[in-house]
Amino acid sequence: MNGRRFARFACLFALWLGGLYAVLQIPFVQAFVRDPYSAAQVASTAAVLRILGVAASVDGLVLRAPGFDMRITNELLGGCNGLNVVLILIAAVAAYPAPIRHRLVGIAVGAAVLFIVNVVRLVSLYFVGAHAPGLEEMMHLYVWQVLLIAVTGFIWFQWAERVPGPE
Numbered sequence: 001m002n003g004r005r006f007a008r009f010a011c012l013f014a015l016w017l018g019g020l021y022a023v024l025q026i027p028f029v030q031a032f033v034r035d036p037y038s039a040a041q042v043a044s045t046a047a048v049l050r051i052l053g054v055a056a057s058v059d060g061l062v063l064r065a066p067g068f069d070m071r072i073t074n075e076l077l078g079g080c081n082g083l084n085v086v087l088i089l090i091a092a093v094a095a096y097p098a099p100i101r102h103r104l105v106g107i108a109v110g111a112a113v114l115f116i117v118n119v120v121r122l123v124s125l126y127f128v129g130a131h132a133p134g135l136e137e138m139m140h141l142y143v144w145q146v147l148l149i150a151v152t153g154f155i156w157f158q159w160a161e162r163v164p165g166p167e
Contacts, residue, residue, distance in 0.1 A: 005097070012095035020087045038081040041115070042072045045122040054126070063122070067130035070122065082118030085152040086111050092156045098163040106159040110152075117151050 023029055042058050049056035049065055056065040063070045072080040093106040121144045129136040 009095050009097070013091050016091035016094045017087060020091060024083075024087070034081070034083060037083055038072055041081045041118060041122065044115075044119045045070075045072075045126070048119060048123050049126060052123070056126075063126070065126055065130070068126055068133070070126060070129065072122070080122065082114060082121070082148065085118075085148045086114050088149075089114060089152050089156060092152075093159065096160055096163070097165070098160075102163040106156075106163065110155045110159060113155055114148075114152060117148065121148065 024034055038061055042061055042063050046056040046058045046063055046065075049063075054065050056063060058064070061072045063072065070080070089110045090107050093103050093110065096103070098106075125136065125140055125144065128139045
């Protein structure tokens with residue numbers, strides 16, 4: 001990508017990301033996108049924990065399990081639901097000069113992978129919180145945040161390498 005194309009991509013990425021964050025501030029969108037997404041994260045995490053033998057249950061956006069309860073916050077910045085990295089991926093894919101069909105596939109597959117990675121993150125945070133509570137804050141705020149952003153970048157780079165050139 002030459003300098004001019006990169007500048008175009010960077011501007012479009014910033015516009016898409018800002019627009020997506022703005023749209024998610026609309027109460028209707030929060031009720032029909034953010035909140036169900038968060039609820040699905042909690043339910044999926046509880047289901048995985050039950051498969052692993054943990055007596056997990058869901059109470060709204062709170063995951064209850066022996067030794068450690070987790071509230072999956074709906075906050076967009078720093079929220080536990082992982083929606084922030086999904087928005088970063090959507091903005092990067094949407095800003096990239098590829099055919100629309102490939103962008104839609106990239107967004108769908110990438111968002112699904114990030115959903116699963118975030119469930120793995122939440123499951124691991126449960127085990128850290130229940131068995132090594134002194135490490136929970138570091139794992140939550142530093143290790144997993146960096147890993148989620150790295151995975152998001154990896155997904156985007158893998159997608160961008162495989163899609164046809166500009167439309």
